[in-house]
Amino acid sequence: MNETRAKEQQDALSARTQRMLDAAPAILCVVGLDERRLIAHNAALARSLGCTDEELSIRGVDALLGRIHPDDMAGLAASAERLKGARDGEVIEGELRARGREGDERIFAVRAEVFARSEDGGAREIFLSAEDVTERKRREQRLHRSEALLATFCDHAPILMYAKDGEGAFLLVSRSVETLVGATPGSMLGKTDSDFFPAEVASIYKDVDDLVRRNGAPLEAEDPVPDARGEKTFYSIKFPVWGEGIPEGAVAGISVDITRVKAAEREREAARDELIAAQQDTIRELVTPLLPIAEGVLVMPLIGFFDGARASRIIETLLEGVERHSARIAIIDITGVKAVDVQVAEMLVHAARAVGLLGAQVVLTGIQPAIAQTLIELDVDLRGLVTAGTLRSGIAYALKRT
Template sequence: MSIDDVTVDSLEEENRDLRRRVAELERRLAAYEAASGPARAEAGERTDGTRGVGPAAVEHVDMLAAILDNAPLYIYAKDVEGRYLLFNRRCEEIAGRSFEEVAGKTDFELQPREAAEMYERPERQVIASGKPLQTEEEVPTAAGTLHVLTIKFPLVDAAGRVYGVCGISSDLTEQRRAEQENQRLQAEVVRMQEATLRALSTPLIPIARGVLVMPLIGDVDRRRAEQTLETLLAGVSARGARIAILDVTGVPSVAPEVADGLVRVARAVGLLGAQVVLTGIQPRLAQELVGMGDGLSGLVTRSTLESGIAYAMSAVRG
């Protein structure tokens, strides 16, 4: 093949490409004029088909068409009656319809009535107010529901009259899914942290067959007393324990209502056929327990954890 042949082939390919681009532009201009004729007539524009499109204008239109079709946005425009004037490629893809299929039609001709009314309400508001409006909404499509952020603004002619509305929507679906997943993961982390703290604040240690020890360290409030009861009952039931030693040596202070909680722990464990041995009692807790009188029945107390373990070991052997 000669150099001349290559040059001819290249020119022919360029000509074919130019013809395709011109045909595409003519298609879009024809569809636009068919859809926007009434609106342009109202605005006092010429509708006799005279375009006056020179090479520079074609290039300009070509550039705008490329921007519209390649922008990662859904871009569309309607006249004041809701008829489509513009429908970019992203809109075509999500709607499953070409611009020619929607041009000059309203959403009421293309969508279920409920969806059409949802689209129409903000557009009527924009036309009436003459001001932009930003909304965030869920849009049902054949591919699923999209979460979009949309700004709709009025289209105004040279005389200042509103002849339509344009909408530009960005897809937030993946972003919202990521946010929801992040919230779910955060909630799971919090749940695991709480479970870990509960386990650390109420450790249950088996020291012999039938004997469990739960050492408590730090202040004990009503919530922690409830955790103690829950953990102790679960442990006694799961291990078939006969004695549960509750050591409060490391508890610096106990709220008055917690003494009642400890007695309830003893009673609940007793219902499972086991016994609670309370060790390491401080003077203040001793006073609270003494004030409860008969509520101490079934609760064994020892001054130290060592003496409590000795009591438990003796009891399980006997």
């Protein structure tokens, strides 16, 4: 009776222990080395590898070996040899690739130690625990790949790339930044702009960084950067960065050297200004033409309407022409003038007086009846001007005088 009850208690304890093992997410098993069989295992083993309990019971260790990657068999054999001479409590660790439940390759981190020994002290049973680390390994690989790509960009990209913490200390700099300031690789990390740039330049950078932190949004700006060959100009985009492990208030930036672009812009602006000036000179010549028709005789035919600026140009052009050609008579033909007001009349009088000071005479031609009437009504003093009805008669007068 007692033996039966003890057996029942033992069976209940064994069942409870098995339930505990089956609840564990890691693979747990005891392997008998002599019989090459699985003495005990939990449900995670069958679940991870897609084996049935029947298959594990019949084939034992061979069922497991059949799923291990061939390239890892040599390492497994070497670990088994180490276990034979291992001390109690000594753990042998390693990684194995095996075919998973879905037929895909999985990576397992394995721990093994001696579980029981034979009478001669050799390892008779070993305890194995394994954890599926496939996803973790893949994440690590992606992280390593990203870090390698970032390092390559930082080493070879011609643009400036950098990141700073909330205090302005560099967290990351590209090789191009180090080359620009003459720093050795890695020496800028933990330092600030004030360690490499003049105080006034570092202050500008700090103000921009602080603005990005306050607004929490990207900012575009043109940054002046001192250089041994002269100041350079960089187009910069700075932006806040967040994420796990990134210090609060961190700011990153990308800067492109636009010094040549700015120089080209200045050259284009200078060329444009020269072109505009040339066009204005041409326009002035067209609206105030001055024609030498004979030795000492100039003709200036006027058309259209007048304003103060055009009147000043007419007088200026006329005086320059008289002096340049040593003219004795300057004919102003107003046949094409639409109307004459006080401003036009005063311009004609001023022109006559100014030309007279240079020792020449003004002949006014092309006065229409309506314009003559206006001049009379305005009571314009035309003394000093010779008038003629047509340009032809004015030219005849000038040639006769010269």
